[in-house]
Amino acid sequence: MNEPRRPEGDLRAAVRRKGSFWQSMRAVAWSFFGVRKSSEHEKDLGQLNPVHVIVAGLVAAALFVIALVLLVRWVIGSGVAAG
Template sequence: MNGEIAETQKEQAGFLEVMRAVFWSFFGVRSSKGRKSDETRIGPWQVFIAGWIGAAVVVAILVGIVKIILP
């Protein structure tokens, strides 16, 4: 019975794996194989938090570029 439980539970994705998946989703490019792997290993809260972090990084980069261009 324990073998069946361990077999059905997938290993949780790490922080970098989640950030990579969110990064590729910002561009709308993800392979079918990668997407299926992400669906089973990444939880909704991981995506939610990584999405907010990714959005904050993008906004910070854009603000930095604007401050450099327009002194």
């Protein structure tokens, strides 16, 4: 009989992956643009540490929100928005 897979073992193996944080940041940046080769995606799935990807996603989302807030403040402050 087949032994059931243990997800915690898969997670531990995934966390031990050697992908760098910067590789994770690059993958997250490409995902924000929505432009990604299927082969690159598959390669990243096998190399990247999921913890790095989560942290990189949170950092990228925070930077995106900060950039939007700064852009809105600049537009409002410059008077461009006053129609």
